[in-house]
Every structure is written in C-alpha cells, then in structure tokens.
Amino acid sequence: MAGINKNAAQIRANVVSNKRVGQYHQLIINIGDLAQTCRPGNFAAISVGGENSRMVLRRAFAISRVSANSPSGGTMELIVAPHGQGSKWLCAQGEGAILDIVVPLGTAFGIPTEPVQVLLVGGGYGSAPLFGLAEVLNAKGCRVDMLLGASTASKIYAPMEGKRAVNSLRIYTEDGSMGQTGRVTEPIAGLIQDLNIAVIYSCGPMAMLSAIDEIARGTDVVHQCAVEESMACGIGICMTCVLPVADADGNISMLRSCIDGPVMDGSFVQWDKVGKAL
Amino acid sequence: MTALDFSTTLGNAWFPAPTFTASGCASSGRELSQFFDIKAMGGVVTKSVMLKARNGRATPRMAETPSGMLNSIGLQGPGIDAFLAKDVPYLVEQKARIIISIAGETVEEYSTLARKLRSVSGISAIEVNISCPNVENRGLVFACDTEASRRVIDGVRRTIGGELPIIAKLSPDVTDLVSIAKGVVDAGADGLALINTVLGMVINLDTMRPHLGGKTGGLSGPAIKPIAVRAVYQVHAEIPQVPILGMGGISNGRDALEMIAAGASGVSIGTASFGNPTAIMSIQNELKDLLIAKGFTSLRQAIGYAHRPESE
Numbered sequence: 001m002a003g004i005n006k007n008a009a010q011i012r013a014n015v016v017s018n019k020r021v022g023q024y025h026q027l028i029i030n031i032g033d034l035a036q037t038c039r040p041g042n043f044a045a046i047s048v049g050g051e052n053s054r055m056v057l058r059r060a061f062a063i064s065r066v067s068a069n070s071p072s073g074g075t076m077e078l079i080v081a082p083h084g085q086g087s088k089w090l091c092a093q094g095e096g097a098i099l100d101i102v103v104p105l106g107t108a109f110g111i112p113t114e115p116v117q118v119l120l121v122g123g124g125y126g127s128a129p130l131f132g133l134a135e136v137l138n139a140k141g142c143r144v145d146m147l148l149g150a151s152t153a154s155k156i157y158a159p160m161e162g163k164r165a166v167n168s169l170r171i172y173t174e175d176g177s178m179g180q181t182g183r184v185t186e187p188i189a190g191l192i193q194d195l196n197i198a199v200i201y202s203c204g205p206m207a208m209l210s211a212i213d214e215i216a217r218g219t220d221v222v223h224q225c226a227v228e229e230s231m232a233c234g235i236g237i238c239m240t241c242v243l244p245v246a247d248a249d250g251n252i253s254m255l256r257s258c259i260d261g262p263v264m265d266g267s268f269v270q271w272d273k274v275g276k277a278l
Numbered sequence: 279m280t281a282l283d284f285s286t287t288l289g290n291a292w293f294p295a296p297t298f299t300a301s302g303c304a305s306s307g308r309e310l311s312q313f314f315d316i317k318a319m320g321g322v323v324t325k326s327v328m329l330k331a332r333n334g335r336a337t338p339r340m341a342e343t344p345s346g347m348l349n350s351i352g353l354q355g356p357g358i359d360a361f362l363a364k365d366v367p368y369l370v371e372q373k374a375r376i377i378i379s380i381a382g383e384t385v386e387e388y389s390t391l392a393r394k395l396r397s398v399s400g401i402s403a404i405e406v407n408i409s410c411p412n413v414e415n416r417g418l419v420f421a422c423d424t425e426a427s428r429r430v431i432d433g434v435r436r437t438i439g440g441e442l443p444i445i446a447k448l449s450p451d452v453t454d455l456v457s458i459a460k461g462v463v464d465a466g467a468d469g470l471a472l473i474n475t476v477l478g479m480v481i482n483l484d485t486m487r488p489h490l491g492g493k494t495g496g497l498s499g500p501a502i503k504p505i506a507v508r509a510v511y512q513v514h515a516e517i518p519q520v521p522i523l524g525m526g527g528i529s530n531g532r533d534a535l536e537m538i539a540a541g542a543s544g545v546s547i548g549t550a551s552f553g554n555p556t557a558i559m560s561i562q563n564e565l566k567d568l569l570i571a572k573g574f575t576s577l578r579q580a581i582g583y584a585h586r587p588e589s590e
Contacts (some may be wrong), residue, residue: 004308008313231340239334
C-alpha cells in the first residue's frame, strides 16, 4: 500500500486536439513524460467547469491510448461521451485549452507473460481503452479477438486505426443497426471453446461485466474487467466508489474501484451484491 | 517578508500550522502523501474509526450538487484494532501530527475506543464524532441531543484523563447549537469541531427515487460554508475560550481566513481535497499570505477577529 498511485501527478495540460467521432469526442492531451508511465486500464481525473465552477468534483476518464513520442510530446487520448454537465464542458474544450489533470490513476490490465489467445469485450465507449490494450497485447504476440456491443450503431466506438492490432472484430447492436443483432455477450461461450481463450478483458456497463463473468465462471478463463462506480475523488480518499470484492479466503469487503480498480479480477467481484449493503 | 507565527493550539496540543484534513476525507493518509508531504500541514484528522470493522452503506454513495456534494459512506472502516495496527504506524512514521477520530453506536463504545487510544503514542488529540449523519437511526446521532452528547463526552473524559485533548464534532442540524456546545464543554471537551455535514437528499429523475443507496446523505463543499461560518461565530461568541476546529466548504485561503475570523483556531479541509489533491497545501499558503498582507503577526491574533468591539 505504500506506493498508491506512485506514478500519479497533478499537472496542467494542453488540449492538442478535440474531434467529434460519432456520438463521442476524441481528445488528445499533452501530458509530457507521464505518458510513459500510463498503462492500459489506467484513468485520468480532470477538473471541469473552469476556475469558478460550481462542479466541485473531478471527472474520471479511462485513458484509451498513449503516445510517448508524438510530435507534440507525450500525449494521451480520451474518448468522452458528452452526457452530463462535466463531460459536456470537457467536450467543448478546443485545441490549446488548459486542463487540470491527475494522471495516471488506478490499476492496469495485467499483460500475459506468454503469447496466449485473448478476447476483448467492449460495451459502448467502454471499447476505447481496449484498442490501446490490443496494441500492447499484440506486441506481446497474443492473438487478439474483439467483440463490441451497444444499443445502437452510433454508440459503437471502433476507430479504423484501432483495428490493426486486432485479429477479428465483431460488432453487435441490440437494434441491429450495425453488425449482428443481439447482445455482445451471446457469442462468448462459443468463442472461449473455439479459440481456446485464456484471458477475457472487458470494459463497459456493469451489467455486461457481470454477464461475462457468469459465462467465464466454471471455465479456466481469467476475466479482467474494468469496473465503473461513481467516484468523487479518484485518488482513494472519499470511499464512494466501492464495490463488494472477495479476497483469497472468501472474505468480502468494499474495495475502492479507484485504487483497487478499475481493473479487477472478475471472479472476485461479488456481482450479485453490487449496489447493496453487505 | 514579515515574520508570521502560523502555529495554533487545540487544548494542550500544539500544531505548526492551522490546517488539517477533515475526518473521513483523507482515508489512511497514504493516498494524499503521493501528492504532498503530509507532515507539512497542521495535522491529519483520521477517518472516524469504530470498534468493529464496518462495510458502510450501499452504493451509490455520492451525488454532486451545486457547489457541493452529498456523501453516504456510513463509516466504512477496518475497526480500531486493525486501524491501530496498520494505519496509525504509517502516519507516525511520516511524522504527521495525528488527531484520531472515533465514532460509536453507544456511549460505552466511545469509552472503549478511548481506552484503546490511551496508550497509543504519537497522537496529538482525539476527535469524538457524535454527529455522523449516515447512520440508520437518526435517534443515534448523539449530537442532536444535549444530554446524549454530554454522556458520550463524559465517558470519554473519564477514560482519557487530562493527557489528550478531546474535540467533540458537532452537527449543524440542531435548533440550538450553542447549548449543545456548552454541554459537551461542561462534560469535559477541550475543543469543538464544527461542522459535520448537513443532512440532504437528491432525487434521481431517471428512477424517480432517492439517488443515494442510503437515501439521505451529508452535504459538504462550498454550498455549506456560510452555515459553517455562522456556527463557528455563534459558538465562539458564547464560549470564546474553547478552541474550535472549523470546517465546511473551505476551498481557498480566503475561506480559511473567514472561518478563523469567525472564531476557529484551525481549519479542516475535506471536499476541496476530493476536487484537488493538493488543496490543503494551496489553502495553507494562501492563508499565510493573506494574514501577512492584512498585517497580522500571528495566526492567534486573527482567531475570532470578527468579534472585536466596534471601536477597534
């Protein structure tokens, strides 16, 4: 515990670019040398609303990708959905805007030491950090297959360049407006067998993560999921973003998704108790 | 630069600076030490610890509100034994000054907690949190009742003796705060922590039900600052000899100075740290600069300055 978020720093960082991608915004932010310590799964906490904002809390965003040596120095990419007041403000920040950011925060996806078959499953813009992860896994020699799902086509985030590191990509929408009609979880049980999957990496809504975990249970597949609970601080001091997780002895406690997560071993998360008092 | 004596005292405890974390807003202290040296502030007020480990309330545990937030944690914590074994040694090792906050469900539990703290070295004071709003039974918020408040403080005082200052943390959600403050001081409190969060609620318009798992939560942040300043002012006016640790929405040096002028001997920073991990350090530096700019040569001169007679 001595080194909680040991690479994290609070910085003022420049927005390099802000582009609309479907229903989302892609922000590239110059974070200098901190880009070298960011790992897939880590997140950034950003102040929103400017100096006299009535929004007192930071907003947490998964880092989708980093580039240590872009022309403008080390950068990180965030995919932001303009849902609430804070994310709308962030999506309105143009090139040159200065943001107060704490980064990198939280746990990262574990990378296998040997090249194995892995399956990446993303829901909505939860797919964003999976593309950066795919690049890292691909470089390790892993075979990476990806499933993306959303309610409708405009909520699928799948950039062209992101597909390079992926062996196959299948898309599912509930309304059938893109890819196959249905839920992203439907083909998983079959793929685990057919592709001899060793690890599933997932990021998206909690209901999707829980459904994946049910499929993975009883198999040898390791399920690493990036969980989502609303956070006030992002650095482990407020105790709001907790969820019930068992330890190796089966003792269940409320762990913080900001520092014990966001990436957790899905088999330890007590999905049926999420949102309930223990 | 003008010399400024920035030190303060709470009972017989001395602190080099008047800036503290607020209980429940710094976890174990380790989390913040990634961002600044925690011995550079006045002291760490720990999360309120209970006798047994506690899981706290269901999520969602927070909701942002205009210039503030609601929290509904419910005193999640490891219990006093694990806390003394794991968390306190770290703070001692960091040379941080420590105020341990305790919370109990019964008068006896507070006394038992105090007994366990009696022999712990490296502690500057004890905060007795009798006002956490996030408990199942509002009748158990001791600080809403003069007699219950007195009984808790009396029990702790009997256990602790005179060696450690006892600071009673009170709720603003009462009709007559001054009489509750006087009651706990009579019962043996050396100081007061004002204010705990203000009970509030948010309705989620998607579910059309209370948003928080615990339905109600404690409101904190700049939204409650005027309530806190008022509470400190009223209590200091009646019992000026009793040191007050003032808190409630302090987010910059000006806020801190308001609280001190109202009568606080020190300030605690909570919600501001959620939005800015280095808030305590900025507030400390801004407060120091402001005191110097206004011609004070010591923090002590500024405590309660807003109460001075018209002629001054």
